[in-house]
Amino acid sequence: MAQAMHEFASGLTYEDVPEGMRALLRVSFADTMGVAAIGATTDMACAARKSSLRLFGAGSAGAARILMDGRAVSPVGAAMAGGFTVDSVDAHDGTTPNKGHVGSAVFPALLAVADAMRAEGRQIAGAEFLLWLAIGYEVSSRAGKAQHATCPDYHTSGSWTAVGVAVAVGRMLGLDGAGLRHAAGIGEYHGPRSQMMRCIDFPTMLRDGVGWGAPSGVTAAYLAMDGFTGAPALTCESEEAAPFWAGLGSDWMTLADTHYKKYPCCRWAHPSMDAAAELMAEHGLHHSAVARVEIRTFHYATRLAGHRPASMDELAYSIAFPVATMIVRGEFGAREMEEAVLQDADILRVSAATELLDDDEMTARSVDKRWAAVTIVTKEGARYEAAPRSARGDVDAPLTAQEMRDKYHMFADPVLGRARAEEIRALCLRFDSLDAAGFAGLLDLVLAAP
Template identity: 90%
Template sequence: MTKAMHEFATGLTYEDVPEAMRALLRVSFADTMGVAAIGATTDMAEAARKSTVRLFGAGSAGAARMLMDGRVVSPVGAAMAGGFTVDSVDAHDGTTPNKGHVGSAVFPALLAVADAMRAEGRAVTGADFLLWLAIGYEVSTRAGKAQHATCPDYHTSGSWTAVGVAVAVARMLGLDDERVRHAAGIGEYHGPRSQMMRCIDFPTMLRDGVGWGAPSGVTAGYLAMDGFTGAPALTCESEEAAAFWAGLGSEWMTLADTHYKKFPCCRWAHPSMDAAQALMEENGLHHADVERVEIRTFHYATRLAGHRPASIDELAYSIAFPVATMIVRGGFGAREMDAAVLADQDIIRVSEATELIDDAEMTARSVEKRWAAVTIITKDGARYEAEPRSARGDVDAPLSEDEMRDKFHMFADPVLGRARAEKIRALCLRFDALDSKEFAGLLDLVLAAP
């Protein structure tokens, strides 16, 4: 039986959340904190934190610490700074059908409100936090699908995660059904309807909109608590959106749609990167052998040009340069996010010799998955062709536990130190078993400065 969104939000219990969903949220918690650690070192995160301290002082809602920073601001400010921090490194979990990301908004926002609750003396257990996360993830995923189906433009993740965050925060604040509806409507109406392709065509620190989606959702929850009205949220309650809410309460879209990233760049580049790596290794090629590269991929991906990015932001939204980096260095990880990589002449040569081909077949395939086919042509005229492939990390092609662990430590260890990183990961992977004192300790670990 399908539940209404507000009934789902106010009535869900920890016991109602299936173990598969609990397991997903444990993995996402650890994965997101690893990304947050390296994200805290970026210029984008530093700029966001400076403005947050300048503009969002703590008020009567309670003091919340900024993610991986420790300074105290308001819950709205901490949500904004945390959203920008996670979003500054494009390596967090995502939902393929929505062409976007849930955890990069939901985790910073809910951590901010949970920390404010802690500061006010309210006990928060790990099971409480998992319940709120489950609500935020599922509402965001469904609202995003509804928005993509009913809006003509491709909006950022911040636009629809604002709805999920608002509903989850409303539950955290103990609001009734009607005020949950108003929170969703406020979050939807005031959330950033930012155009995603603008940042892909002109990459800057705007990224995926979650730096405003997260605080918009937090603000919506508190506004609804104080009597501000905004219902209905059309992505949740309109007739056009109804199909995307079928099965709410018994079926979990989050489980079917969530993926994880191996590489810290736009996932639209990942199938090409995997294919290029395989071709180089399987054929014993050296980058000096490569004359040119052809990438057949879907239409949106061809707009990720970036043959010679001038910044890490441009690198994040490119295909040619990450593929060239894979060809030259054999991998793409934390070390490849250093600005010095942008001046590597071997990578630049291969990148500028890479052609992106807008392929109708790849576009038709790239609905539930993202597809590409790569050909490497060597200087002696030989052609090495890889079969079309989709990005790894989807539910049916998951990254291994070892890959997820290695990714976390690659990001977190240089920033936090191995000991603190191991504590964070271990606690994240069982966070819903933590009592209020233990969960407060986890908050201390992820919110304190590196």
């Protein structure tokens, strides 16, 4: 390796972070807070907050407020509740090669620790917080790729973000290179090696594992600070992992891999949703004319299925129902996250008539992107086919700034009110320019109850 992980994490400065990475983190901050706002209203987030308050009282590390709630627990408890809050709505940023998500763990974990530090009198400027985020994102992205390449099972984001969170929080706590190595090793060893396809096959509130990956990483950093040992982290230091750490500090993997979601459901469904919506509009179809829908997609995606989801957790990990929703309603947003949508007779009819086909071509294509091809057949026998396509939101097919803004306000405004939502968004988009007082104000805005 040209530069070891612990050298990168201990020596990085704000000036070392390229402007492209800074811009990405500003966008991700706003995007994640929009998801957190609507996520705070879910049953999943409510349960996580109850358990956090029950189990994780504030200790000598300082009190940390729960994201979008305001009540104080320990940094570990706030990271857990915040992680589950963001993860409860599948609309946050992600990394396609890792088949997972970084920000849903890194943001709630680092916000929790920053708030605990603030409670203890530590002044934190926005540029400092951006530096810690950059470390958390880059280490997570690379550890995730290394893990996927060296482990036989497909693990959740919580398993590899635990490493990135541990290292970023370790830097926040002032650990040196040796301490950061131990933090990474503890986070990797004790992080949740949860199997993602279990939650795909049987969707529940377990989701993507970040609700336990975030607090695992926070705990690892504090353990390392107190002398607990755990190095090396194999995803960072093993011979097999070495190729994934090449160019560290000069080539930012986060910039190459991060995508944003337009719809609040598994991204594996997004190319089919876009294709179906375009076919309906292009051919002037009404959902009552649709006899059946065929979706050719990659193997993992066919296991999402979800023809008749019984809960929002099942809806989040489905394809047939979101595609049917796009055909019937022409959209899939905040209103489609209401329980009543699960009983929509028109959507259920189209969903039941949707067939998912495990396609070798789509599987071969779906490495750095996620591909699908959709055909709509009408009751009169007309057949309308869309060419294979990948999901929008990737680096080479980004959502527009207006789409990102609309998505944020669709989620945040009904929960926070337009004024508070707009203030949060405006500050997130320039958070690294805030002085300590300004950043403390931003913390107050995102951590307070709706």
